[in-house]
Structure formats: structure tokens, C-alpha cells
Amino acid sequence: MGKGFFEVPIAVNEPVKDYTPGSPERKEVLATYKEMYDSTVEVPMYINGKDVKTGDTATMAPPHEHEHILGTYHKAEKKHITEAIETALEARKSWANMPWEQRAGIFLRAAELIAGPYRAKINAATMLGQSKTIYQAEIDSACELIDFLRFNVQFMTEIYAEQPESTSGAWNRLEYRPLEGFIYAITPFNFTAIAANLPASAALMGNVVVWKPSDSQVYSAKIILDIFKEAGVPAGVINMVMGDPVMITDTLLASPDFSGIHFTGSTHVFKNIWQKIGTNIHNYKTYPRIVGETGGKDFIVAHKSSNPQQVATAISRGAFEFQGQKCSAASRCYISRGIWEDVKELLVADVNSFKMGSPEDMGNFITAVIHEGSFDKLAGYIDQAKKDSNAEIIVGGGYDKSEGYFIEPTVIVTEDPNYTTMCTELFGPVVTIYIFEDNDWEKTLHLVDETGEYALTGAVFSEDRYALEKAVRILENAAGNFYINDKPTGAVVGQQPFGGARASGTNDKAGSKLNLYRWISPRMVKETFVSPTDYRYPFLG
Ligand code: NAD
Numbered sequence: 010m011g012k013g014f015f016e017v018p019i020a021v022n023e024p025v026k027d028y029t030p031g032s033p034e035r036k037e038v039l040a041t042y043k044e045m046y047d048s049t050v051e052v053p054m055y056i057n058g059k060d061v062k063t064g065d066t067a068t069m070a071p072p073h074e075h076e077h078i079l080g081t082y083h084k085a086e087k088k089h090i091t092e093a094i095e096t097a098l099e100a101r102k103s104w105a106n107m108p109w110e111q112r113a114g115i116f117l118r119a120a121e122l123i124a125g126p127y128r129a130k131i132n133a134a135t136m137l138g139q140s141k142t143i144y145q146a147e148i149d150s151a152c153e154l155i156d157f158l159r160f161n162v163q164f165m166t167e168i169y170a171e172q173p174e175s176t177s178g179a180w181n182r183l184e185y186r187p188l189e190g191f192i193y194a195i196t197p198f199n200f201t202a203i204a205a206n207l208p209a210s211a212a213l214m215g216n217v218v219v220w221k222p223s224d225s226q227v228y229s230a231k232i233i234l235d236i237f238k239e240a241g242v243p244a245g246v247i248n249m250v251m252g253d254p255v256m257i258t259d260t261l262l263a264s265p266d267f268s269g270i271h272f273t274g275s276t277h278v279f280k281n282i283w284q285k286i287g288t289n290i291h292n293y294k295t296y297p298r299i300v301g302e303t304g305g306k307d308f309i310v311a312h313k314s315s316n317p318q319q320v321a322t323a324i325s326r327g328a329f330e331f332q333g334q335k336c337s338a339a340s341r342c343y344i345s346r347g348i349w350e351d352v353k354e355l356l357v358a359d360v361n362s363f364k365m366g367s368p369e370d371m372g373n374f375i376t377a378v379i380h381e382g383s384f385d386k387l388a389g390y391i392d393q394a395k396k397d398s399n400a401e402i403i404v405g406g407g408y409d410k411s412e413g414y415f416i417e418p419t420v421i422v423t424e425d426p427n428y429t430t431m432c433t434e435l436f437g438p439v440v441t442i443y444i445f446e447d448n449d450w451e452k453t454l455h456l457v458d459e460t461g462e463y464a465l466t467g468a469v470f471s472e473d474r475y476a477l478e479k480a481v482r483i484l485e486n487a488a489g490n491f492y493i494n495d496k497p498t499g500a501v502v503g504q505q506p507f508g509g510a511r512a513s514g515t516n517d518k519a520g521s522k523l524n525l526y527r528w529i530s531p532r533m534v535k536e537t538f539v540s541p542t543d544y545r546y547p548f549l550g
Contacts, residue, residue, distance in 0.1 A: 011108070015110050016166075017113055017117070017162050017163055017166050018117065018159070019163070020156070020159040020160040020162070020163040020503060021159070022152070022156050022501060022502070022503060022504070023124055023151065023152040023155040023156055023159075024152075025144075025147055025148055025152050026147055026151075028143045028144065028147065028371065030371075034128075034129075035143070035371070037129045038129045038132050038133055038136075038143060039369065039371075040129075041129040041130055041132075041133040042133040042136055042137060042368075042369055043369075045079070045130075045133050045134065045137055046071075046077070046079075046137060046369075049078060049079060049080040049081075050079065050080035050228075050231065051066075051080055051081055051082075051083075052069075052080060052081070052082035052083065052227055052228070052230075052231045052251075053082075053083050054083055054085060054089060054248075054249055054250050054251055055234055055247075055248060055249040056089060056092055056093045056096055056248045056249075056250070057092070057093075057096035057099075057100075057244050057245045057248065058243070058244025058245060059244075061083065061089060062083045063083045063084060063085065063086060063089065064083070065083065065084045065086070065252075066081040066082060066083055066084065067081065067082055067084060067224065068080070068081050069081065069082060069138060069227060069228045071137050071138065071140060071367075071377075071413070072139070072140040072225075072376070072377040072378060072379050072380060072413055072414050073140045073366070073367045073368065073376050073377040073412075073413035073414075073415070074367065074412060074413050075381070075410075075412070075413060075414065076412075079137060079138065079228055080228070082227045082231075082251050083251065084251055084252030084253070085250045085251060085252040085253075085256075085257060086252075087256060087260055089250060090219070090250060090256070090257055090260040090261060091260065093219045093248040093250055094191060094219065094260075094261065094264050094266065096244075096245040096248060097191040097217035097218065097219055097245055097246070097248055098190070098191060098217065098266055099245055100217050100243060100244060100245025100246050101187075101191070101216075101217045101245075103243070104187075104212075104215060104216075104217055104243060104245075104246050105186070105187050105215050105216075105217075107215070109165065109166070109169060109215075112165075112212075112213055112215065113162045113165065113166070113213075114241075115240050115241045115242055116158045116161070116162055116209060116212075116213050116240065117158065117159065117162055118240040118241065119158050119209070119236050119237060119239075119240035119242075120154075120155045120158035120159045122236050122239055122240055123150075123151060123154055123155050123158075123236060124151070124155050127232065127235070127236050128151050130232055131146075131150045131151060131154075131201065131229060131232045131233070131236070132146040132147055132150055132151055133146075134150070134201075134228050134229040134231070134232045135149060135150040135201045135229045136368040136369070137228060137368075138225075138226065138227070138228030138229050139198060139199070139201070139225065139226060139228075139229065139379065140332075140368060140376040140377045140378075140379070140413070141331055141368060141376070142331075142368045142371070142373060142374065142376060143368060143371055145330060145331045146201075146368075148499070149200050149201050149202050150201035150202060150229060153200070153202035153501075153502060154201060154202040154205050154206065156501065156502035156503060156520070157202060157205070157206040157209070157210070157502050157519075157520060158206075158209065160502050160503045160520065161206075161209070161210050161213055161525060162213065164521065164522040164525050165213060165214060165525060167522060168185055168522060168525060168526065168529070169185055171183065173533070178537065178538055178539065179535055179536060179537045179538065180535070180536045180538070181533065181534070181535050182533075182534045182535075182536070183531050183532070183533055183534075184531065184532040184533075184534060185214070185529040185530075185531055186215070186529060186530050186531065186532050187214055187215030187216040187217075187528065187529065187530070188216055188268040188269055188295065188298065188528060188529070188530050189266075189268055189294065189295050189530070190264075190266035190267060190268030190269075190293075190294060190295060190297075191216070191217050191218065191219060191264075191266055191267065191268060192208075192211040192216045192217070192218045192219075192268060192269045192270070192271055192298075192528065193218075193219050193221070193258075193261045193262070193267065193269070193270045193271070194207040194208040194211065194218050194219070194220040194221070194270075194271045194272075195207075195220075195221050195254075195258070195270065195271075195272045195273075195274060195282075196208075196220070196221070196222050196223060196226065196230075196273055196274070197223050197226070197273050197274045197275075198223040198224075198225035198226040198379050199226075199331070199334050199335060199336070199379070200273075200335075201226065201229045201230075201233065203273050203519070204222050204223070204226055204229070204230055204233060205233040205236075205237075206519060207220070207271040207272075207273060208220040208247045208271070209237070209247070210271070210519075210524060210525060210528065211269070211271055211528045212242065212246050212247050213525075214525055214528040214529050215529075216268075216269075216528055217245065217246050217247075218246065218247045218248065218271075219248050219250060219261055220247055220248065220249050220250070221249075221250055221251065221254065221257050221258075222249065222251065223274075224251070225379050225380055227251060230249065234247075234249055254278075258282060258285070259285070262282070262285050262286060262289055263289060263292070265292050265293055265294050266294060267286075267289075267293060267297055268293075268294075268295050268297055268298065269297050269298035269299070269300070269527070269528065270282060270286070270297065270298070270299055270300065270301070271300050271527075271528075272300065272301040272302070272303075273301070273302045273303070273336075273519075274301075274303065275303060275304050275434075276303040276304040276434075276462070276463075276512045276513070279301040279303045279514075282301070283299060283301070286299060295530075298527045298528070299515065300515050300517045300524070300527050301514050301515050302336070302507070302508050302509075302513070302514035302515070302516075302517070302519065303336075303512065303513055303514045304336065304434045304436075304463055304465070304512065304513060305336045305337060305338075305340075305434060305463045305465030305466060305509060305513050306340055306341055306431075306432065306433070306434050306460075306461045306462075306463045306465075307327075307336075307337055307338060307339050307340055307341070307463075307465055307466040307467055307468075307488070307497045307498075308339065308340075308341050308342065308343065308457050308467040308468070308487070308488075308497070309323055309324060309327060309339045309341075309342045309343070309467070309468045309469075309470065309496070309497065310342070310343040310453065310454065310457050310467070310468070310469050310470070310480065310484075311342070311343070311344045311345055311348060311352070311469075311470040311471075312345055312450060312469070312470060312471035312472075312473060312476045312477075312480075313345035313346075313347040313348055313447045313450075314471050314472040314473040314476060315345075315348060315470035315471050315472055315494075316470070316472065317348045317351035317352045317355060318351075318355055319470060319494065320344065320348065320352050320470050321351075321352050321355035321356040321359060322355075322359070322496075323339070323468060323470065323495065323496040323497075324339060324342055324352075324356055324440060324496075325356060325359040325360065326496050326498070327339035327468070327496030327497055327498050328340060328342075328418075328438070328440035329360070329363065329374070329375060329418045329438050329440075330374075330498065332375060332376065332377070332378050332416065332418075332437060332438040333418075333435070333436065333437050333438040333439065333440070334378065334379060334383075334436055334437065335498050336465055336466075336513075337465060337466040337490065337497050337498040337499075337500065337507075338436075338497075338498060339440060339468065339496065339497050339498070340430075340434070340435060340439070340440055340441065341430075341431045341432075341440070341441055341442075341443070341460070341461075342440060342441070342442045342443070343426075343442075343443050343445055343453050343456070343457055344442055344443075344444055344445070345444075345445060345446075345447050345450075346444050346445065346446055346447055347447045349444050353403065356404075356420060357403060357404045357420070360404045360405060360418050360420060361404065363375050363418055365415060365417070365418075366415075367413070375418055375438065376413075377413040377414040377415050377416075378414045378415075378416050378437050378438070379414070380414065381410065381414060383414065383436065383437060384408065384410050384414040384416060386435070386437075387408070387416050387435060387437040387438075387439060388408045388416065390429070390430055390433075390435055390439060391405075391406055391408065391416075391419055391439065393429070394406075394419075394421050394430065397428075399423055399424050399425045399428060400421050400422070400423045400425075400428055400430070400441075401421065401422050401423075402419060402420070402421055403420050403421075403422050404418070404419070404420045405417040405418050405419030405420060405438075405439075406419050416437055416438055416439070417438070418438040418439075419438060419439045419440070420440055420441075420442060421439065421440070421441040421442070422441075422442045422443075422444070423441055423442070423443055424443075425443075426443045426456050426460065427460065428441065428443075431443060431460060431461075432460055432461040433461075434463065450476055450479065451479060451483070454479060454480055454483040454484060455483060457484060457487060458483060458484055458486070458487045462511060462512035463509065463511055463512050463513045464486060464487050464488055464489060464509045464510045464511035464512075464513050465488060465489060465490065465508075465509030465513035465514070466488050466489070466490040466491070466492070466497035466498070466500075466509065467484060467487055467488035467490075467491055467492070467497055468491075468492035468493070468494075468495060468496060468497040469481070469484070469491075469492070469493055469494075470494055471493075471494070477493060481493070486510065486511070488509060489507075489508050489509030489510050489513065489514075489516050489518075490505060490507055490508070490509065500520070501520075502519075502520035503520060503521075505520075506518035506519070506520050506521030506523065506524075507519050507520055
């Protein structure tokens with residue numbers, strides 16, 4: 010920035026629209042959904058500002074109607090990945106020198122395109138391709154993504170304003186350079202906002218990116234790309250490639266110019282990638298930044314003093330919205346015996362009232378799980394629970410993949426706090442509950458802390474402040490996002506920076522300044538106004 014200390018618009022969270030019956034937004038999104046459903050798209054890769062078609066394609070279908078074809082996408086060969094690297098490095102020469110206000114302008118424009126002309130489209134694509142209800146699509150692909158873009162611009166300027174002390178004789182300046190090389194962004198299926206934010210946040214800070222969306226999210230990734238293009242992201246800055254994740258990853262990680270990974274997905278995939286980076290460490294020109302937000306086994310623990318209605322509602326929403334396919338979804342609950350019968354009655358009534366089906370019918374609270382692999386895995390755990398003597402399914406337990414991948418919201422009660430579904434991330438609409446004795450509060454908190462490998466989100470319910478204080482203290486390391494008297498899902502950018510530790514990730518807190526620090530490499534510039542001309546210090550006499 011050469012000619013002014015510009016101030017960016019103050020970031021505010023995008024208001025969530027209601028989509029009530031008869032509302033204009035509901036009409037618009039349903040019309041867009043129908044239009045997209047009735048047509049097919051071809052999604053090419055995007056390298057150096059050009060569409061790349063390879064002819065090696067895969068099909069896309071809505072999880073709730075897997076025989077209906079939405080279109081195809083093109084898959085890469087190794088040479089396309091090499092080309093994406095070369096093109097990104099070429100683009101870096103201009104992009105890394107682009108004044109920050111121009112970068113800010115592009116991504117602020119993207120935010121407004123989503124808030125306005127692209128809102129119905131990106132929501133409808135998320136409903137169709139990832140089977141989200143309109144509300145789940147709106148809070149993700151519209152609002153969260155808009156928030157990421159707006160807040161990150163503000164955070165960037167806050168970082169740039171952080172400057173060291175200077176004296177009258179010397180001026181100290183910190184320059185927040187992008188990383189030298191390219192960033193590899195790998196994104197999961199479950200949040201359109203994350204898919205866009207992982208490449209965009211790095212690019213905003215002046216980096217160039219090769220982005221690989223999940224096979225199960227390509228349909229809305231195409232809309233993200235259309236928005237980036239229209240907003241003015243220059244050719245080569247964000248390149249989108251699809252196909253075999255192992256080939257793509259191995260090719261990118263083998264490049265000496267690989268300078269960082271921005272990953273969200275499952276723990277085992279991330280650990281594997283970390284290991285590969287370690288193996289390649291001697292080849293890199295710079296130590297790569299490794300940022301990965303991974304799995305969770307998120308808890309709700311309810312004290313005997315808590316309100317059963319609030320606890321039941323937190324489980325109904327926290328465990329079952331988007332079929333439990335949120336990294337933050339409640340999947341293990343610990344309920345005090347004194348309130349259990351009330352919680353059980355309310356929870357079972359809630360689950361029995363859920364309607365399940367296509368997101369096009371807005372009366373449905375539950376839709377399908379993402380793909381057949383996930384369906385089969387979940388059905389397997391449900392079948393096992395039906396057989397196991399130490400587990401009981403109190404509601405749900407059915408499944409059907411004839412038309413879509415539908416798993417009934419299922420509540421398992423177990424007498425064994427280490428029962429497999431209390432420890433393993435299932436990533437579906439299955440929650441397991443363990444009942445503890447009213448006087449075992451502290452013992453239960455230690456159990457919550459010590460169960461499983463994750464530490465992403467967790468919630469405690471209590472009306473007793475002493476009990477609450479104990480929970481906050483004992484569970485300090487059990488969750489990176491900790492909720493008091495609230496469900497453990499629904500983090501909002503700028504309000505609840507998101508991320509967990511242990512096997513849940515590097516905890517670099519997407520939706521905060523902390524994440525952006527990972528995509529810069531500061532250069533300290535000291536300018537001395539009058540340089541010394543004699544080496545002798547006064548003490549030398
Ligand atoms: P996933 O790990 O299957 O896939 C994530 C990405 O990695 C995809 O792009 C996929 O194609 C790619 N991938 C898969 N195998 C790979 C391999 N061998 N090498 C390189 N890349 C590979 O995850 P998913 O099913 O898309 O998403 C669900 C997972 O993501 C859950 O574990 C969930 O908890 C986690 N998640 C975490 C957060 C968070 O903020 N902590 C947010 C969303 C999702």
C-alpha cells in the first residue's frame with residue numbers, strides 16, 4: 010500500500026435468513042434447486058485460469074437420490090498436478106507483490122457475491138450435492154463463508170498493523186510476506202465454507218494455492234470457483250484439481266516448492282500426510298507449515314442440576330443436525346441418573362418427531378448421509394449394537410439405501426463408558442449415552458477427559474456453579490471449543506474461533522487471526538537513519 014492507511018469495512022456476521030414458508034428466499038432457493046436438479050453440469054479442473062478437461066470423469070449424484078445424475082467432473086493425471094504447481098509459482102511473482110488492499114477487494118467482493126447473487130445457487134448446490142437442509146446450507150455455504158471472507162480481511166489488516174517499537178535513530182518495520190512456494194489446500198465434504206476458506210485464507214495473505222476438494226463436494230466447489238473467478242482472483246492464484254487423492258498429494262508433497270498444507274478432514278489421512286511431509290523434509294526449500302483440523306468425538310455431559318429439556322434439545326440438535334456429519338457433532342453423552350428418565354422421554358419424543366427425506370421438502374430435519382461407504386459403516390455399527398448385550402438402541406436403528414443413503418437417527422444407551430461407539434468417530438446420526446450416578450460428577454469428568462483420542466468440542470450442562478467450575482477445570486484439555494449450557498456445534502466466525510487439539514488437529518483456529526499467522530513469514534526490516542562511522546565504543550576509552 011503506497012498511498013494511504015486504508016481501513017477495511019468493519020466485519021459483521023451475515024444474518025441467517027429464515028426460509029419460512031412463503032418467504033422470497035425460500036421461493037428463490039427452491040426454484041434454483043429445481044433448475045439445478047433438472048440440468049447436468051460438467052466440472053473441469055481449473056489450472057492457470059483455464060478449464061481443464063481430461064475425459065477421465067466421475068459422476069455426481071445427490072446422496073438422497075443416488076441414481077439421479079447431477080453431472081460429471083474431470084480427474085487429473087500427474088502431469089496436471091505438475092502444471093498446477095508450475096502455474097501457481099508463476100502467478101506468485103505478481104500475486105505476492107499485489108498490494109493488500111487489492112487482495113482485500115477481491116475477497117470482500119466474493120463475500121458480497123455470495124450474500125447477493127450467488128446465495129441461492131451456493132445453497133442449492135450444497136443441498137443437492139451434500140444433502141443439507143436449507144438451514145444447514147444457509148449457515149454453512151452462505152453465512153459462514155461470507156463471514157470467513159469478511160473477517161479474514163479485517164484480521165489481515167490487524168496483523169499488518171502489528172509493528173515493533175522504533176527509536177528516533179532507527180525505524181523497525183515488520184513485513185508480513187507470504188510463504189515462499191505454494192500452499193496445498195485439501196478440503197472435506199462436510200462444509201462448503203471450509204472448502205472455500207482453506208484456499209482463500211492462504212491466498213488472501215498473498216500465497217498461491219493448489220486446492221483439492223473432496224470428491225463428495227465437487228458440485229458446490231464449482232460454484233465457489235465461479236465466485237472466485239467473478240470476484241477477480243487472478244489466473245494461477247487458486248488452482249482446483251480433482252481425482253486420486255494419493256497421487257495428487259504425493260505429487261504436490263514431492264515438490265521442493267511445497268511450503269504449507271491447509272487440511273481439514275479425518276485424523277488418519279492427516280497423520281499420513283504429516284508422515285509423508287517428514288519423509289520429504291530434506292527436499293524442501295523451506296520448512297512447510299502444517300495446519301490440519303481433524304476428527305472429533307464430541308461430548309455432552311449433564312450434571313444432575315441441569316435442565317432436562319435443555320439437555321434433550323442440545324442432543325437433538327447437536328447430534329443429529331446434518332445427520333451428525335459435523336466434526337463438532339455430539340456423539341457421546343454422559344447423563345446424570347437423576348435427570349435421565351426425563352431427558353430420555355424428551356429425546357425419544359424429539360427423534361420420533363424428526364422427518365427424514367430430501368432437503369427439497371423443507372419439513373425434513375434429517376436427510377441422507379454423504380455416500381455409500383459412510384452408510385455401510387454406520388449400518389455396521391448399528392447392527393453390532395443390536396447384537397451387543399452391553400448396548401441398547403432406544404430409538405432409531407433403521408436404515409435404507411434403496412433410493413438415498415438414509416440412516417435413521419439412532420440413540421444407543423450403554424452400560425460401558427468404553428463401548429466402541431463411545432470412543433470411535435462414526436460421523437453419522439448415531440449418538441451413544443452413558444448414565445452415571447448422581448454423586449460421581451468428578452469421576453465422570455475424568456472419564457470424559459480420558460476417553461478416546463480426540464479433543465475437539467464438548468459441552469457441559471449444569472445449574473450448579475461449583476459443578477460447572479469443576480467441569481471447566483477438569484476438562485481443560487478435552488476440547489478446543491468448550492460450551493457451557495449449549496450444544497457443542499454451531500461455531501460462528503469471529504465469535505468462536507474453531508479447532509481442537511490432541512488427535513483433533515493443530516488447533517490453528519479457523520475464523521480467527523491465529524489461522525492467518527500460519528500463512529505468513531514475517532521479514533524484519535531495520536532502517537538506520539545515520540549509520541555509525543567508527544567501530545570504537547566509548548567503553549574502549
Ligand atoms: P477425509 O479425510 O475422508 O477427506 C478429507 C480430504 O482428504 C478430501 O479432500 C479427501 O479426498 C482427501 N483424502 C482422502 N484420503 C486421502 C489420502 N490418502 N491422501 C490425501 N488426501 C486424502 O474426510 P471427510 O470424510 O471429507 O470429512 C470428514 C472428516 O473431517 C471427519 O473426520 C471430521 O471430523 C473432519 N472435519 C474436521 C473439522 C475440524 O475443523 N476439525 C471440520 C470438518 C471436518
